[in-house]
Amino acid sequence: MNAAMNFAARLSLWSIRHRLLVCVVVGLITLGFAASLVNLDIRTRFSDMVPHNHPYVKVHQKYQDSFAASNRVTILVKAKEGDIFREDVLGEVRRITYDLQQVEGVNPMQITSLASKKLKRVNASSEGIETRPLMWPDLPKNAQQMRELRQAVLNNPLVYGLYVDRDLSSALIQVDFYDHLVDYAKIFPQIEAILDASPVKDQVSLHLVGEPILYGWVAHYLGETVGIALLSLAAMLILLFVFSRTWRGTLLPLIAGIVSAIWALGVGSLLGYNFDPLVIVVAFIITARAFSHSVQLITRFDDLAVGDSIEPRKAAEQTMRELLRPSMLGLYADAGAILCVILTPIPLMHKVAIIGAIWVMTIAVSAVLLTPALLSYVKRPEGYVHPVNLDGLMHFVLNGAKWMVRSRARYWVAPVTLVLLCGFMLEATRINVGDASDGSPILWQDSAFNRDSALINRLYPGSEQMFVVLEGKELDAMKTPEVLDWMLRFSRYMERQPEIGGSVSLADIVIDIRRNLYEGNPRYGELGLSRMENGELISFYMQGADPDDLTQFADVQFRNAAVTLFFRDHKGDTLRKATHYANEFIRDNPLEGAEVKLVGGVLGIIAAVNEILLGDQIEATALAFLVVVLCCLVVYRSSVSGIFFIIPVLISNVVTFAFMAWQGIGMSISTLPVVALGIGLGVDYAFYIVDSMKEYLEKNPDAEPLDAVLQSLGSAGRGVLLTAFTLAAGVLFWSFSSLRFQAEMGMLIGLWLMVSALTSLFVMPSLALVFKPKFIFEHGQSNDAPNCGRIHQPEHIRN
16 A cells, blocks of 8 residues: 555656646647547447357358348338229339339349339149249239239238238338448438438338338437537536536546547547447446546645645645545546456447447546646636535535434444345346337337337338248258248247247248149148159249349258248347247257258347347456456455445446336347446445545544544545536436437436445445444554645535
8 A cells, every 4th residue: 555655646746747748748649649530430330239159140140141131121111091002102112122223232132022023923824834023024004904913912921911911001122231331321311312202202101120220320310419419518517617616627627538538539540440329328428437537636636725725736746646546446447347348249349348448547647647737737726717606505415424424324324225225136137138128229119210110010020030040961951841841830830929920931932832833722732742842833933033032031052941030029038038939949849851040130149149148247247346346455455345345336236227127228238338337437436435534544543433534525525426416417418319228328327427426425434434444444644655744624524
C-alpha cells in the first residue's frame, strides 16, 4: 500500500509540475487519432454476430449457398379487397419480381414468386406430362387462363399456403442475396424504392421483412441515434452546469469524455474494426464512466480549493494523489470485466471486449491525468457562474445516508438488504435467454417491421426459417424411399409442435408429382417404391427447369438435402424446444444411408447464439466477479476487500436482471456487453466511498470510524450522487429511441447507475460501520507516507 501511495504522490507531483507538457502531448495524440476517424466503418455485419465454431453455424456455413437463405427478404403483396387473381395485383407481383433483379448484391437465381420460373405446375394427361412455370413469362391473358392459374395454385401444396395464403388474398415474393455482397444500408432503401413506386397502391398493401431489412432499419435510424446521443450529452452537461455552478464542473467532464472516445474509436479504426450502431449504447456507457471519474476529481478539488482554501495548483496535485487509487481500481475492474466478454466466441463480442477495454483504460489519461492538470490552471475556484443553488437537494439525500449510519438503523441494513436480494433473485431466475417477445427485439412491437412480420406469420406458416440437413453417403442417396420417408415423418412430427408453422422438403415434391400423375387424386399422394421411381418423379418436375430450381431442397447430385421448418417467432424458448424435439426424433429414429445434422438458417444461428449465451454468460459473469475480487486483493492486499466489494456488484446485477425478467427483456447478444459493463458500474461508486474512508483514516489515525464514514459521504458521496443523478437523467432520453433495444438498454443503464449509487450511499457505509473490515479501519498513517496533516472538513461535509 505504501508503494502505491508513493507512486501516486510522485505521479501527481510530476503531472502538475509538467502540466503544459501533459496537455500538449494528450492534445497531439488526440488530433492524431481524430484524423484516423475518417476511415471509421459504421455499419452492422451479420457475420460479426455468428459464433463460427458452433456446430449449428458450421452446418449453416457449409450449406449457406444452397439451403441457408440467411439474407432472405420476404415481400408480401396483399390485395385490399378480394383475392389476388386480378390483372393489376398479379402485375404488381411481376413488377416487383423483375425489379428486384436490379437491387445491389441480389442473387437473381434466388428470386421466387408466382412470376418467377421456380414455381411450377405439373400437368399429366393421356398425351404426356408437362411441367411449366405457373405464371412466367406472361400474365394470364383472359378469364379462362386466370381460372386455370387459380386452380393450379390450389392444386399445388408447394405453392398454396407457402407462396399464396389460404384465403388467396396475398402472395409472397422471396429474394436472397450473396453473403459477400450484402450491404444493408443499400439493400433496404433500394427495395423500399421499388415498393414506393407501386402504381396500384390503392389496390394492394406491401409488407417487408427479413434480416437485411431489419438491419436496414437500424442503419435508417442512425441519424436519430446520433441525435439522441447528442441530446443526452447536452442534458448531462446542462445538469452538471446547474449542479456544479462552474465551467470547470461542466467542460472538464466533456473534455474527458471526448478525448477517451476519440482515442478508443481511433484505435478501432486503425485495427480495421467496424462500429456497429447497435453497440452505441455501450459507447455511451463508457463515455459516462469518463464523466464520472472526472466529476469525482472535480468534486474533490472543490472541497480542497474552496472548502480548505488550498492554492489551486496544490489542490489539483492533492486531488490526483488522493483519488488515483480508487480511480485506477475502478478502471481496472471495468476493463477486466468487459474483457471477460471475449470468452463468448462471437466476433462482435470480441471487438466489443477489446475496444471496450481500451476505451475504459483511456479514461486513465483523459480523466485521471488530464482533469487534474487542467484544474491546476483554475484562477478563482471560489466563484460561481450562476445563482441557482441545488445543494439542498443533494444534502437531503446525503443527510438521509448520514442519519442511517448514525442511528441504529444501520444494523437493519444487512438483513433487509438480504431479504430484498432474495426476492429480486427469485424474479431474476425468470429471465429469458434469447429473445423474449414476438418479432424483433431491436424494434418496437408497433414498428412497421414487426407489424409486417406479424401479418406474414398470421397468413403463412412463418417468416422465420430453420433447416435440418441430411448428408447421404452416396450419389442419389436422397432418392431412396427410406430417406424420403424419414424426411416425411420428421416433417410431420415437427409440424405437430405448436412452435412450428410448417415444413417443406424434397419428399413433398415427390408426393406432389406422383399425385399429379393420377390427375390430382389424393389417394396417390405417396412416395415412390424405389430409388428409380422417385428419380423419375423428380425428373418430371425438372423438365424445362433451371439446374438450381431444386437448390433449396437438395444439391444437384442428390447426395445432400434439407428439411426446411417455418417458425412464427424466434423466442429463446421456441428455438430451444424446436432443437430439443428435433434431437429427440433423430435419436429415436436412426437413419441408415444418411447422417442428420442440426441446424442451419438464420434461426439456426440464433439458436447457436442462445446456447452459447446460456453457458458462456455464466462463465463470463463469474470471471468478471473474480476480476473485481483480484483487483481489490492487489490494491488493498486483503481477501476481505474482494468479498466486501462484491456486495454492490451483486445487488446492482440482481436488481437489473430482475427488471429485465419483469419487463420481458431477454439475455441476448445485444444485452451481453451492457451486462458485462454493469459489473464495473456496480462497484465504481463503492470504491470512491470506501477509499475516501481509508484516505481519511490514513491521515487521521486517531479519528473515529463514524467520522471517516460521515466525511466520505459528504465528499465522495456528493460526487457519487451528482454523477449518478446526472448520468441517469441523461440516459432517459434513450427511451424515446425508435430502436427498442436502445431504449431498453438506456433504462437498464439508468437503473444500474441509480442502484449502484444508492447501494454505495446507503448500504456500504452501514455495512462498513457494523462489520468494521480491517482493510478499511486498521490502517494508520505510515512513516514514509506523504504527510498532509489532519484534514479540515468543510462545513458542507461536517453537516
